[in-house]
Amino acid sequence: VQLQASGGGSVQAGGSLRLSCAVSGRTFSRSTRGWFRQAPGKEREFVAASRWSGDNPFYADSVKGRFTISRDNANNTVYLQMSSLKPEDTAVYFCTASVGVVGLPGIPSSHSYDYWGQGTLVTVSS
Numbered sequence: 001v002q003l004q005a006s007g008g009g010s011v012q013a014g015g016s017l018r019l020s021c022a023v024s025g026r027t028f029s030r031s032t033r034g035w036f037r038q039a040p041g042k043e044r045e046f047v048a049a050s051r052w053s054g055d056n057p058f059y060a061d062s063v064k065g066r067f068t069i070s071r072d073n074a075n076n077t078v079y080l081q082m083s084s085l086k087p088e089d090t091a092v093y094f095c096t097a098s099v100g101v102v103g104l105p106g107i108p109s110s111h112s113y114d115y116w117g118q119g120t121l122v123t124v125s126s
């Protein structure tokens with residue numbers, strides 16, 4: 001199983017970017033898909049996650065109302081639309097996938113996910 005993230009880049013504060021993450025190889029019908037990020041000198045943190053149906057996605061408080069996660073199950077791809085970007089959003093963004101359904105308490109934990117992409121850098125300048 002491989003996850004390939006793309007769409008990162010440099011943008012000014014207030015701008016938008018859309019990240020994509022495609023899964024190749026074996027796929028899992030009940031997989032929860034997520035995004036995490038890691039800023040320089042900081043720990044990896046949860047950003048957003050979506051269960052198979054795409055209903056009721058989960059967001060970190062810091063991105064709620066600005067980021068939107070969506071998924072195209074037919075093409076095994078998940079997206080992260082990022083708007084109103086702030087300098088503090090600067091980080092390497094990682095996409096993730098679980099084998100099975102991730103329970104609610106485990107959604108924000110990196111330990112709940114089985115596969116990780118290589119990361120894509122997002123830089124937001126002020």
